[in-house]
Amino acid sequence: MQTENRFFDDFVKFMNGAAGTMAGVGREAGESVREHAKGLIGGLDFVSREEFEVVKAMAAAARDENDALKARIEALEAAAKPARAPKPAAPAI
Structure with a gap:
């Protein structure tokens, strides 16, 4: 027997959105670190x-x-x- 509970549906949607946002933040942080490292290394005389x-x-x-x-x-x-x-x-x- 299946009951409809909007709380769980909303909670799952919220968690999916938060997981997507965290993944995006992780990608942005990785790209930022990579760009910063390129800038530091690019300034050296290699x-x-x-x-x-x-x-x-x-x-x-x-x-x-x-x-x-x-x-x-x-x-x-x-x-x-x-x-x-x-x-x-x-x-x-």
Whole structure:
């Protein structure tokens, strides 16, 4: 036997509305936190992975060029040094 009780119907409608409202508030809060975090992180000096890889490759190329120049300088210095001539003997008195 089913009885009609408006109180329970109204209460269920109220709870459904409150649950929907709370879900909306949760979504809004999540979006707000996400946007705030993006703002904080966006203000920092982070680089993308692609930029990092480019700089890393440039540093490796500069290091190789530096090593080649160092070897060239050492070779030029070695060629510029005069061969050591024997010192003349001191005159006997």
